[in-house]
Amino acid sequence: MASEEAVIATNDDAAQCKRYAVEKGYWVDPYISLMISKGTAHHAPEINRGYYARITSIRILLEKFIRLTNRKCQVVNLGAGYDTTFWKLKDAHLTPEKFVEIDFAPVTSRKCHHIKSKRPLLDKITNEDEDIMLSQSDLHSANYHIVGANLVDLAELDKKLQQSGIDRSIPTVFISECVLVYIEANKSAKLIKWISDNFPTAFFINYEQVNMGDRFGQVMIDNLKTRDCYLYGVSACDSLQSQMQRFTSNGWRDADALEMNKVYNCLPQSEIKRIEKLELMDERELMEQLFSHYCLVWAYKDVNNIGLEEIDL
Ligand code: SAM
Numbered sequence: 001m002a003s004e005e006a007v008i009a010t011n012d013d014a015a016q017c018k019r020y021a022v023e024k025g026y027w028v029d030p031y032i033s034l035m036i037s038k039g040t041a042h043h044a045p046e047i048n049r050g051y052y053a054r055i056t057s058i059r060i061l062l063e064k065f066i067r068l069t070n071r072k073c074q075v076v077n078l079g080a081g082y083d084t085t086f087w088k089l090k091d092a093h094l095t096p097e098k099f100v101e102i103d104f105a106p107v108t109s110r111k112c113h114h115i116k117s118k119r120p121l122l123d124k125i126t127n128e129d130e131d132i133m134l135s136q137s138d139l140h141s142a143n144y145h146i147v148g149a150n151l152v153d154l155a156e157l158d159k160k161l162q163q164s165g166i167d168r169s170i171p172t173v174f175i176s177e178c179v180l181v182y183i184e185a186n187k188s189a190k191l192i193k194w195i196s197d198n199f200p201t202a203f204f205i206n207y208e209q210v211n212m213g214d215r216f217g218q219v220m221i222d223n224l225k226t227r228d229c230y231l232y233g234v235s236a237c238d239s240l241q242s243q244m245q246r247f248t249s250n251g252w253r254d255a256d257a258l259e260m261n262k263v264y265n266c267l268p269q270s271e272i273k274r275i276e277k278l279e280l281m282d283e284r285e286l287m288e289q290l291f292s293h294y295c296l297v298w299a300y301k302d303v304n305n306i307g308l309e310e311i312d313l
Contacts, residue, residue, distance in 0.1 A: 010178070010229060031088070058175065065173045078179055082114075101144075104149075125141040147161075152183060203308050206299075256299075257298075263296050
């Protein structure tokens with residue numbers, strides 16, 4: 001098992017990269033600066049565009065799911081880190097019935113602290129008629145919940161989801177944004193199967209590294225290794241085919257997977273034009289090389305045929 005602290009530190013990196021890109025104007029997020037302090041590092045344009053493509057594509061799929069279900073749905077963000085989606089959905093009047101975030105307890109404790117101490121975060125989760133229940137690492141409010149759990153401990157995950165009042169019969173979307181890759185493939189497969197066994201109407205959005213077998217991929221792997229962080233999931237799920245198969249062989253009806261270069265071309269072109277003007281990029285090949293090492297995967301099971309197969313980019 002990678003040292004938990006090293007994996008936890010990847011959240012600070014992701015949040016700092018997101019804050020940097022937001023401050024450059026790639027997308028709007030009034031909340032990320034309340035979660036993480038400003039870093040000192042400079043991030044290259046291809047990194048910022050990569051984060052733009054990552055958050056925009058996940059948001060497109062998520063929003064389609066929420067609209068399809070008329071907000072009568074639940075969102076479970078696995079390894080959520082300092083993700084701010086809940087607050088942005090609230091601003092867009094797209095709040096689902098329940099939004100649950102799960103991460104290691106040290107991460108959720110820090111996030112609980114940020115929420116408690118910053119009014120713009122706290123105000124959006126409070127509701128006049130409902131009290132907030134708060135412990136060191138968990139917080140429960142009317143429709144926002146954050147709980148500390150290890151995703152490989154399915155009994156603990158089950159308990160925490162129950163404490164959050166999750167209703168398994170309601171359409172539920174699970175998000176894992178750069179998370180499963182830190183978990184051994186047999187354990188993430190069990191998690192994926194547990195979800196499909198327990199949620200008859202479910203959608204899954206997964207974003208992570210892929211195609212890491214080449215020299216560029218090896219450099220990415222080695223960089224993380226120097227920080228004691230290991231991409232355990234990579235070897236078993238290193239192609240788009242295996243990324244889809246991890247769902248279809250674990251109880252999901254169907255799955256799709258796109259490399260991020262393809263995803264980037266599917267995004268609204270007016271927005272792409274706008275963000276490409278933000279920073280000059282000398283070598284587009286660098287961006288294409290980086291993007292070819294990440295993918296977006298989505299899968300569904302839809303016992304009542306509510307139309308989940310229609311959701312795509
Ligand atoms: N999803 C967030 C985002 O994209 O901004 C955070 C991504 S960060 C790269 C990976 C996150 O997954 C970290 O917050 C880490 O603590 C969490 N994580 C990894 N393995 C986990 C596990 N077994 N149980 C709970 N959380 C885990």
